[in-house]
Amino acid sequence: MSSSPLLARYAECIFWLARFIERAENLARILDVNETFSRGRGAAQSWLSILQLNADEERFYQKHQSATAERVLRFYLTDADNPTSILSAVTNARENARTLRPLVSTEMWVQLNVFYNRMRAIGPADMVPGSLSRLLTGIKEACQTFTGIAEGTFYRDQASYFYQLGRYIERADQTTRLLDTKYPLLTGGGDAAAAVEIGQWHALLRSASGYHAFRRVHSSELTPTRVAGFLLFNPAFPRSVYLCVREAADALAELKSRYRLRGGNDISEGLDQLRTILESRSIDEILAGGLHEFLDFLQGYLIVITDRLSAAFFGHKPASQSQPASGAVWPLAPLPQIPS
Amino acid sequence: MALRACTLARPVHRRRDNCVREAQDRQMTGFVLDGYDPQEFYCEMLRCAATAGLRERLARMPIADFQRRTAAAEQALYDYGITFTLYAENSPIDRILPFDAIPRVIAAAEWQQIETGIIQRITALNLLLDDLYHGQKILKDGIVPADLILGNPNYRPRMHGVAVAHKAYVNICGTDIIRGGDGLFRVLEDNARTPSGVSYVIENRHMMLRAFPDLVDGAGLRPVEDYGSRLVAAMREIAPAGCHDPQIVLLSPGIYNAAYFEHVFLAREMGVPLVEGSDLVVEQDRVYMRTIGGLHPVDVIYRRINDDFLDPEAFRPDSLLGVPGLMRAYYSGNVALANAIGTGVADDKAVYAYVPKIIRYYLDEDAILPNVETYICREAESLRYTLDHLAELVVKPVGEAGGYGITIGPQASQAELEACRAKLVADPANYISQPCIDLSVAPTLCDGGVMPRHVDLRPFAITGASTWVLPGGLTRVALRPGSLIVNSSQGGGSKDTWVLEHE
Numbered sequence: 130m131s132s133s134p135l136l137a138r139y140a141e142c143i144f145w146l147a148r149f150i151e152r153a154e155n156l157a158r159i160l161d162v163n164e165t166f167s168r169g170r171g172a173a174q175s176w177l178s179i180l181q182l183n184a185d186e187e188r189f190y191q192k193h194q195s196a197t198a199e200r201v202l203r204f205y206l207t208d209a210d211n212p213t214s215i216l217s218a219v220t221n222a223r224e225n226a227r228t229l230r231p232l233v234s235t236e237m238w239v240q241l242n243v244f245y246n247r248m249r250a251i252g253p254a255d256m257v258p259g260s261l262s263r264l265l266t267g268i269k270e271a272c273q274t275f276t277g278i279a280e281g282t283f284y285r286d287q288a289s290y291f292y293q294l295g296r297y298i299e300r301a302d303q304t305t306r307l308l309d310t311k312y313p314l315l316t317g318g319g320d321a322a323a324a325v326e327i328g329q330w331h332a333l334l335r336s337a338s339g340y341h342a343f344r345r346v347h348s349s350e351l352t353p354t355r356v357a358g359f360l361l362f363n364p365a366f367p368r369s370v371y372l373c374v375r376e377a378a379d380a381l382a383e384l385k386s387r388y389r390l391r392g393g394n395d396i397s398e399g400l401d402q403l404r405t406i407l408e409s410r411s412i413d414e415i416l417a418g419g420l421h422e423f424l425d426f427l428q429g430y431l432i433v434i435t436d437r438l439s440a441a442f443f444g445h446k447p448a449s450q451s452q453p454a455s456g457a458v459w460p461l462a463p464l465p466q467i468p469s
Numbered sequence: 470m471a472l473r474a475c476t477l478a479r480p481v482h483r484r485r486d487n488c489v490r491e492a493q494d495r496q497m498t499g500f501v502l503d504g505y506d507p508q509e510f511y512c513e514m515l516r517c518a519a520t521a522g523l524r525e526r527l528a529r530m531p532i533a534d535f536q537r538r539t540a541a542a543e544q545a546l547y548d549y550g551i552t553f554t555l556y557a558e559n560s561p562i563d564r565i566l567p568f569d570a571i572p573r574v575i576a577a578a579e580w581q582q583i584e585t586g587i588i589q590r591i592t593a594l595n596l597l598l599d600d601l602y603h604g605q606k607i608l609k610d611g612i613v614p615a616d617l618i619l620g621n622p623n624y625r626p627r628m629h630g631v632a633v634a635h636k637a638y639v640n641i642c643g644t645d646i647i648r649g650g651d652g653l654f655r656v657l658e659d660n661a662r663t664p665s666g667v668s669y670v671i672e673n674r675h676m677m678l679r680a681f682p683d684l685v686d687g688a689g690l691r692p693v694e695d696y697g698s699r700l701v702a703a704m705r706e707i708a709p710a711g712c713h714d715p716q717i718v719l720l721s722p723g724i725y726n727a728a729y730f731e732h733v734f735l736a737r738e739m740g741v742p743l744v745e746g747s748d749l750v751v752e753q754d755r756v757y758m759r760t761i762g763g764l765h766p767v768d769v770i771y772r773r774i775n776d777d778f779l780d781p782e783a784f785r786p787d788s789l790l791g792v793p794g795l796m797r798a799y800y801s802g803n804v805a806l807a808n809a810i811g812t813g814v815a816d817d818k819a820v821y822a823y824v825p826k827i828i829r830y831y832l833d834e835d836a837i838l839p840n841v842e843t844y845i846c847r848e849a850e851s852l853r854y855t856l857d858h859l860a861e862l863v864v865k866p867v868g869e870a871g872g873y874g875i876t877i878g879p880q881a882s883q884a885e886l887e888a889c890r891a892k893l894v895a896d897p898a899n900y901i902s903q904p905c906i907d908l909s910v911a912p913t914l915c916d917g918g919v920m921p922r923h924v925d926l927r928p929f930a931i932t933g934a935s936t937w938v939l940p941g942g943l944t945r946v947a948l949r950p951g952s953l954i955v956n957s958s959q960g961g962g963s964k965d966t967w968v969l970e971h972e
Contacts, residue, residue, distance in 0.1 A: 228724055235549070239548055388762065442761040444759050
């Protein structure tokens with residue numbers, strides 16, 4: 130089947146469109162799970178942890194004195210000046226979709242356009258405790274609607290592979306961040322100490338829509354270790370890091386073979402290596418080496434993958450040799466040391 | 470979207486002070502055309518026998534129902550993003566082109582005249598351009614003053630001797646047509662560079678079909694859907710010689726351009742990539758686009774960027790929109806551009822005045838669509854007439870577009886008239902003047918009910934090996950009472966334009 134060649138710029142836009150939609154959805158999930166916990170003790174700490182998660186403390190404190198629920202929520206929901214807010218993610222998604230209008234289906238565009246207009250109309254009354262959960266659920270569902278419309282209407286040519294790549298790379302990244310919200314609970318005394326916070330792990334699973342799937346795998350005890358292992362390694366759960374990396378690798382392989390693209394061999398290798406790591410490590414090894422450090426490593430690795438995609442397909446110069454903050458390098462850096 | 474042409478008319482004056490209030494009372498209980506009064510103007514609806522069926526349907530439709538459905542249609546335009554974007558304080562504001570759901574109807578015989586008139590006119594303009602860029606016979610024969618052409622900033626000497634496929638320089642044209650109180654159609658302006666607005670013609674029809682199927686059903690409308698495929702066919706016809714399966718692209722300035730929606734629309738209708746300057750690169754006088762698999766050759770470019778910005782090597786060096794080297798590829802015959810370079814000299818406001826003579830010169834025919842009477846102020850007699858009748862005339866600078874620098878005599882203050890006089894005396898060659906035309910009106914839904922509002926018409930024509938005119942065109946309507954200008958940035962809207970298949 131012949132198909133007109135895909136502009137490099139479009140490939141980049143569709144990749145980022147998918148990422149921003151996925152990012153908005155996951156931000157809504159993270160805020161929702163935090164909202165569920167922030168009522169009890171430690172509320173202030175829990176909102177602070179969201180800021181730390183996205184490395185946003187500095188920008189936040191330039192505008193605000195303290196991390197209250199209300200301020201952090203506004204910062205992440207409707208602050209157009211905050212590049213990591215849901216509003217910014219949806220705005221960026223729509224700007225990309227605007228460029229891509231010749232390529233995406235009308236239904237994809239219309240849904241996103243309406244979603245964007247709704248995001249811009251959110252007022253303080255929508256963010257009070259009684260309404261917040263409904264708002265966040267609405268945002269999550271709008272993102273899922275977009276994904277569903279894309280599944281049902283987006284023409285399956287080269288562009289759709291970049292859509293898949295963006296979606297899975299972002300989702301993998303976001304799952305690491307979701308898990309990172311609760312990593313402090315896994316340091317120190319291990320499962321025994323974390324058991325008191327078991328409700329939080331429940332909610333974490335639920336926010337990733339993973340509770341029932343988890344139960345099918347582990348019908349007995351729900352432990353933090355098992356939850357972390359499930360979110361990282363499960364080969365069938367749609368939001369596990371492993372599954373996302375596998376899907377991304379498959380999409381890239383198919384794109385390259387079907388359209389006879391020469392570039393991107395290094396990315397295929399990188400994704401395969403990452404997959405091997407995720408297949409071969411046990412959760413106990415990871416916890417022993419430090420969960421947060423491992424999550425950081427994964428995030429850094431995905432950043433490098435994105436840089437390589439930019440160089441291979443989006444017409445950018447290869448990223449400079451400076452390494453991402455996490456220290457991930459290419460080819461693969463050794464994993465954080467695991468004490469025996 | 471800022472449409473370029475500026476159409477002038479006398480304002481509609483309210484006859485009775487209480488007319489708005491009466492209309493508001495009607496809107497709760499009455500029907501769409503109840504009490505509609507076009508006053509002294511030529512009404513496109515009431516003066517056309519072919520609208521009888523439509524009038525009957527409107528007369529049975531409650532106005533409250535009509536308003537509700539119009540509002541839903543406009544919301545849909547907004548949701549669909551059929552918008553033009555304004556930037557206020559760096560934040561984008563999406564505006565729809567207001568949509569008036571009472572259609573403007575053109576009878577079959579009227580359309581026949583418009584269609585043949587446009588084809589005649591474009592044929593003559595293309596012959597003019599071919600002549601100007603080759604032998605310049607028309608200048609030698611003294612039909613058009615040579616200095617008017619040779620000193621024109623839109624005349625491109627570099628086009629001399631360049632072969633253009635089918636001698637079709639103007640491939641896409643959007644001719645502005647107005648109708649006066651005498652019911653005659655006249656050409657106001659030839660938009661032969663990069664005319665916009667055709668997307669609204671097609672989207673307005675889609676909107677009508679969705680929101681008012683009961684008005685459209687069985688009305689016998691000429692379809693507007695095949696514009697995209699006609700455009701692609703013409704682009705294939707103008708491809709460089711020997712190129713059998715040309716790669717066509719549409720070149721846009723990008724998402725910040727007010728007409729970006731239209732560029733998207735056309736690229737989609739044509740099924741071709743929508744590119745920006747940065748997507749294209751010229752190597753060894755050949756144009757390529759940057760794809761995920763590397764460079765891919767491009768053969769035909771429908772460009773929505775003016776000559777000046779196309780190639781920083783050849784024209785404005787500060788242009789970031791263009792493609793360095795594009796003109797080298799063009800002059801080498803390796804890529805076709807639509808429209809061709811240098812068409813701006815044919816739609817110049819001063820050259821416009823000569824178009825009836827140009828038609829006679831090349832085709833030995835009378836113009837089927839007359840011009841608006843035009844006084845070319847570079848000619849002493851016309852200048853004298855203009856200065857003597859300043860308060861009755863519209864004075865336009867020849868080089869400007871978008872309604873800039875226009876003085877409307879009947880509306881101008883004494884000080885404005887004096888300022889205009891001074892400019893005319895200082896630089897007469899820069900101006901033309903025209904009588905103020907009573908533009909025709911069409912019934913239009915306004916806040917106070919259905920009112921007469923001035924309309925114009927911009928049909929779109931495509932020329933490859935031959936010329937085809939999209940039935941209908943963009944009907945723009947001046948929504949503000951008394952408004953002189955149908956321009957979208959000045960509160961103008963649009964209507965669906967119906968060309969009827971039968972009388």
